[in-house]
Amino acid sequence: MRKKIVAGNWKMNNTLEEGKKLTSEVINIVADELTDDVQVILGTPAIHLDSVGKLLKDAPKVALSAQNCSEHAAGAYTGEISAKMLTSVGAEYVILGHSERREYFNESNEQLAKKVDIALENGLTPIFCCGEALEIREAGTQNEYVCQQLTESLFHLSEEDFKKIVIAYEPIWAIGTGKTASAAQAQEMHAAIRAHLTSKYGAAAEETSILYGGSCKPSNANEIFAGKDVDGGLIGGASLAARDFVEIAKSF
Numbered sequence: 181m182r183k184k185i186v187a188g189n190w191k192m193n194n195t196l197e198e199g200k201k202l203t204s205e206v207i208n209i210v211a212d213e214l215t216d217d218v219q220v221i222l223g224t225p226a227i228h229l230d231s232v233g234k235l236l237k238d239a240p241k242v243a244l245s246a247q248n249c250s251e252h253a254a255g256a257y258t259g260e261i262s263a264k265m266l267t268s269v270g271a272e273y274v275i276l277g278h279s280e281r282r283e284y285f286n287e288s289n290e291q292l293a294k295k296v297d298i299a300l301e302n303g304l305t306p307i308f309c310c311g312e313a314l315e316i317r318e319a320g321t322q323n324e325y326v327c328q329q330l331t332e333s334l335f336h337l338s339e340e341d342f343k344k345i346v347i348a349y350e351p352i353w354a355i356g357t358g359k360t361a362s363a364a365q366a367q368e369m370h371a372a373i374r375a376h377l378t379s380k381y382g383a384a385a386e387e388t389s390i391l392y393g394g395s396c397k398p399s400n401a402n403e404i405f406a407g408k409d410v411d412g413g414l415i416g417g418a419s420l421a422a423r424d425f426v427e428i429a430k431s432f
C-alpha cells in the first residue's frame with residue numbers, strides 16, 4: 181500500500197528557538213491525535229537539522245527532511261551542504277527540485293538528476309518536486325512539461341532506486357499564492373504523473389507516493405487528498421503553525 185505522507189517545508193523561516201518550539205508542538209499533537217498510517221515529515225532549514233533531529237529521536241511518527249543538498253560528494257563548494265552531512269545529523273528525506281530552487285538558483289533537470297543520485301547513495305529519500313508555471317498551464321502543456329521534468333531527472337534510476345522516490349507535484353501558480361489547484365486538477369495531474377512513471381517502471385509506480393503542494397490548508401486538504409492518486413501533501417505556509425499542519429495530516 182502507498183505511504184500517506186504530509187511533509188512540511190519551512191523554507192527560510194524560524195529561528196532555532198522558534199523551530200524547536202514548533203517541532204515540540206508538532207510532536208505532541210501528532211502523538212495524541214494522529215493515526216499510525218500517516219508519515220509526518222519536517223523539512224527544516226539546514227542549520228536547524230541537528231537540533232530538530234535530536235527532538236525527533238523519541239518521536240517515531242515524525243521524520244526529518246532537508247530542503248536541498250549539493251550534487252557533489254565533498255570538497256571546495258563554499259556554502260554547500262552534502263548529502264552525507266545531512267544523514268550524519270539524522271535527516272531521512274531531502275526535498276529536491278523545489279520550484280524556488282529551480283527559479284532562484286537555476287537548478288536544471290540534469291543537475292537534479294545528480295542530486296537525486298547522491299541523495300540515494302547516502303540513504304536519503306528524495307522528495308522530488310515537479311510542477312508548471314502559470315504560462316504553461318494556460319498553454320495547456322502542463323502534462324508534457326511535468327513529464328519531461330520526471331524523465332530528465334529520474335528515468336535513469338534503476339527500479340530498485342526508483343522505488344525509494346517520493347514525488348511532490350506543485351503547480352508554481354499555487355505556491356504561496358492562496359490559489360489552490362482544484363481537487364480535480366490535482367487528481368488529473370497526479371494520474372498523468374503516475375501513468376508516466378508506469379510507462380517506465382510498470383507496477384512499481386503504483387507504490388510511489390505522489391504529494392500535492394500549493395496553498396494546501398486544513399480547509400482544503402480533505403478534498404484534495406480524496407483524489408485516488410493523491411497520497412498527501414508538501415506544505416509550505418501552513419507547516420509553520422503546528423495545529424494547522426497536523427490538521428492537514430489528519431485530513432485523509
Ligand code: PEP
Pocket residue numbers: 189350354355356357358393394395396414415416417418
Ligand atoms: C511549497 O512551497 O512547497 C508550498 C507548497 O508552499 P505553500 O503551501 O505555502 O503554497
